[in-house]
Amino acid sequence: EVQLVESGGGLVQPGGSLKLSCAASGFTFSDFAMHWVRQAPGKGLEWVGRIKNKAKNYATTYAAPVKGRFTISRDDSKNTAYLQMNSLKTEDTAVYYCTRRDCSGDYCYSDFWGQGTLVTVSS
Amino acid sequence: QSVLTQPPSASETPGQRVTISCSGSSSNIGSNAVNWYQQLPGTAPKLLIYSNNQRPSGVPDRFSGSKSGTSASLAISGLQSEDEADYYCAAWDDSLSGVSFGGGTKLTVL
Numbered sequence: 001e002v003q004l005v006e007s008g009g010g011l012v013q014p015g016g017s018l019k020l021s022c023a024a025s026g027f028t029f030s031d032f033a034m035h036w037v038r039q040a041p042g043k044g045l046e047w048v049g050r051i052k053n054k055a056k057n058y059a060t061t062y063a064a065p066v067k068g069r070f071t072i073s074r075d076d077s078k079n080t081a082y083l084q085m086n087s088l089k090t091e092d093t094a095v096y097y098c099t100r101r102d103c104s105g106d107y108c109y110s111d112f113w114g115q116g117t118l119v120t121v122s123s
Numbered sequence: 124q125s126v127l128t129q130p131p132s133a134s135e136t137p138g139q140r141v142t143i144s145c146s147g148s149s150s151n152i153g154s155n156a157v158n159w160y161q162q163l164p165g166t167a168p169k170l171l172i173y174s175n176n177q178r179p180s181g182v183p184d185r186f187s188g189s190k191s192g193t194s195a196s197l198a199i200s201g202l203q204s205e206d207e208a209d210y211y212c213a214a215w216d217d218s219l220s221g222v223s224f225g226g227g228t229k230l231t232v233l
Contacts, residue, residue, distance in 0.1 A: 037168075044209075044211065044226045045160070045168065045211050046224065047213075047221050047222040047223070047224060050221075063219075064219070097167055097168070104174050105174075107155065107215075108215070109156075109158040109170060109173040109174070109213075110158070110160075110168075110170060110213075111170050111173070113167040
C-alpha cells in the first residue's frame with residue numbers, strides 16, 4: 001500500500017525557516033518524481049514545486065511565489081522527500097501536501113497524496 | 124486568481140447528472156492532459172480522473188472526464204450524497220513550467 005506521511009509543520013515567525021519531510025512507503029521511491037502542493041486555510045490548491053528522480057538528475061522546479069526561498073530535496077536511501085522553507089511570509093500559511101507523480105505516456109498526474117502538515121507563519 | 128477557471132459552486136439533486144467545467148489556455152489544457160481531484164471535507168485531495176478521461180482503479184464509472192481544445196469537463200452521473208466535495212482540475216502549464224490548478228468547485232448534493 002502506497003503511503004506518504006508529511007511531518008515538520010508548526011508555528012514559525014515571519015522570516016523564519018522550517019523543513020518539512022515526506023516519508024514514503026509501499027513503492028520504489030527512487031523511481032518517482034515528488035511534488036509539493038499547498039492549501040491556504042479555506043482556499044484552493046496551489047502547486048509549490050517538484051523534484052524529479054535520479055534518472056532525470058533530480059531536477060527541481062518551483063512556483064514563482066516560492067522560488068528562491070524554498071528548496072526541494074530527496075534522500076532515496078531514506079525514501080524521503082523534503083521541503084526546506086526559508087524567509088517565510090504570512091502568506092505561506094497553509095497545509096502542505098507531498099504527492100507522488102506518476103505518468104501515463106507523456107502525461108503525468110499526482111496519484112497519491114499525503115495527509116498534509118500545517119504550517120502557520122505568524123508573529 | 125487561478126490560471127484554470129472553474130465555477131465556484133455547483134449543485135444538483137441525488138440521482139441526477141452534473142458537469143463541472145474547467146477553462147484554460149493553449150499553454151496548459153491546450154497542450155497537456157487534464158487531471159481532476161476530489162477533496163472530501165477535511166481530507167487530502169484524491170486523484171479522480173487522469174489524462175483527460177482515465178479513471179484510477181476504484182473510481183466508479185459515474186465519474187467521467189473530457190477535453191476539447193482549451194477546456195475540460197468533469198461529469199458525475201447518478202449523484203450520491205457522498206459526492207459532496209470540492210473538485211479541482213489541474214494541468215501542466217508549459218509557460219509556467221509548473222502545475223496549474225483550477226480554483227475548485229464546491230459540489231452540493233441537495
